[in-house]
Amino acid sequence: MELWFNEKQTETFGITARIRETLVVEKTEFQDLAIVDTFEFGRMLLLDGMVMTTIKDEFTYHEMMAHPVLSTHPNPKRVLIVGGGDGGVVRETLKHPKVEKVVLVDIDGKVIEYSKKYLPEISCGYSNPRVEVIVGDGFMHIHENKNQYDVVMVDSTEPVGPAVPLFERGFFQGIYEALKEDGMFVAQTDNPWFKAELIQKVNKDIKQIFPITRLYTANVPTYPSGLWTFQMGSKKYDPLTVEIDAEFINEMDTKYYTASIHKACFVLPRFVEELVK
Ligand code: SAM
Numbered sequence: 001m002e003l004w005f006n007e008k009q010t011e012t013f014g015i016t017a018r019i020r021e022t023l024v025v026e027k028t029e030f031q032d033l034a035i036v037d038t039f040e041f042g043r044m045l046l047l048d049g050m051v052m053t054t055i056k057d058e059f060t061y062h063e064m065m066a067h068p069v070l071s072t073h074p075n076p077k078r079v080l081i082v083g084g085g086d087g088g089v090v091r092e093t094l095k096h097p098k099v100e101k102v103v104l105v106d107i108d109g110k111v112i113e114y115s116k117k118y119l120p121e122i123s124c125g126y127s128n129p130r131v132e133v134i135v136g137d138g139f140m141h142i143h144e145n146k147n148q149y150d151v152v153m154v155d156s157t158e159p160v161g162p163a164v165p166l167f168e169r170g171f172f173q174g175i176y177e178a179l180k181e182d183g184m185f186v187a188q189t190d191n192p193w194f195k196a197e198l199i200q201k202v203n204k205d206i207k208q209i210f211p212i213t214r215l216y217t218a219n220v221p222t223y224p225s226g227l228w229t230f231q232m233g234s235k236k237y238d239p240l241t242v243e244i245d246a247e248f249i250n251e252m253d254t255k256y257y258t259a260s261i262h263k264a265c266f267v268l269p270r271f272v273e274e275l276v277k
Pocket residue numbers: 030047051052053061082083084085086105106107108111136137138139155156157158161162163164166188
């Protein structure tokens with residue numbers, strides 16, 4: 001008998017993946033967690049029935065969350081990651097030698113625990129001495145740490161359950177205050193096919209708080225629609241004008257991000273550009 005995982009990405013559309021083996025299923029304090037091994041994408045972390053990351057395509061999202069902002073900021077010594085419990089963004093952040101400290105704040109310790117056990121290729125960065133892991137609410141952490149960080153990355157789940165406050169204007173204002181005077185932040189902001197209004201709302205909020213805001217995209221096949229967006233807010237540095245270290249970037253151990261992608265990812269299809277005009 002064949003076993004299939006189905007994710008309803010909207011009320012009337014979804015994806016399905018044939019499962020080879022179920023590794024863990026647990027209702028944590030915050031969400032339904034599962035890790036399954038699928039024929040097409042390998043091991044897959046699911047939260048509340050949604051694909052979070054997979055062994056086969058995780059590199060696209062984790063590289064595109066971490067490298068554009070860390071290549072733009074000239075001296076990203078202290079980095080905060082809100083969410084990101086699978087550890088993928090931590091692993092990519094550590095590829096930047098200027099980063100002295102990475103603080104990860106995820107509300108659900110079980111995500112970290114099971115990612116270490118079943119997704120070692122993704123969570124391998126947790127053992128690095130530059131990394132500090134805090135199990136807690138990113139919303140609270142942001143408001144309790146003023147003027148602390150050069151870069152903040154928000155790698156949260158969709159705006160449901162504990163992640164709802166992470167898409168509200170007050171959170172972005174809190175990020176502004178947690179950043180140093182030349183700080184930058186980036187957040188994943190879902191897809192333009194099914195969540196256009198979320199992209200527009202976040203963009204409007206960020207524009208009212210930061211002098212520089214930028215949206216860029218990446219291909220993440222197992223995320224809704226496959227076309228994913230990220231939005232940056234910056235106090236000083238503009239990713240479109242800062243001269244990046246192309247030689248360093250092209251030497252980095254990446255499979256998606258390159259110096260050319262750094263430029264190209266900010267070029268938007270017209271229907272996306274119009275969302276944030
Ligand atoms: N890349 C995935 C995506 O774009 O949907 C997200 C991956 S990561 C597993 C998402 C993490 O956000 C989860 O581990 C979840 O526990 C965490 N999270 C949700 N709400 C949070 C909050 N308020 N504070 C900190 N972490 C939170």
